[in-house]
Amino acid sequence: MFLHLGADTAIPLRSVIAIFDLKISSSTATEQYLKKIKSLNKVIDISDNSAKSFIITDQIVYLSAISSQTLKKRAGHLSVGDEEYGG
Numbered sequence: 001m002f003l004h005l006g007a008d009t010a011i012p013l014r015s016v017i018a019i020f021d022l023k024i025s026s027s028t029a030t031e032q033y034l035k036k037i038k039s040l041n042k043v044i045d046i047s048d049n050s051a052k053s054f055i056i057t058d059q060i061v062y063l064s065a066i067s068s069q070t071l072k073k074r075a076g077h078l079s080v081g082d083e084e085y086g087g
Helices: 028-039 068-076
Strands: 002-006 009-012 016-021 043-045 053-057 061-064
Touching (some): 002 061, 009 061, 016 068, 028 043, 053 068
Parallel strands (some): 043 061
Antiparallel strands (some): 002 009, 016 053, 053 061
């Protein structure tokens, strides 16, 4: 199954490690992590510079304009293999 992140971008749900709210998760550690990942060219900003959430996958980090709550709800309605994913 796939998770739609917005901006015509969908990723395999299996690859999702975590979904975070950018404002709630804004801490020094989060800022340092995102800065480091950006320096490694492993960030894709699909938010048009209005990110509300970031999605960590096994390969890359996505910045999305869709809220983390909405993304988690979408993921909760999808299944991974034979198990239901509840976010």
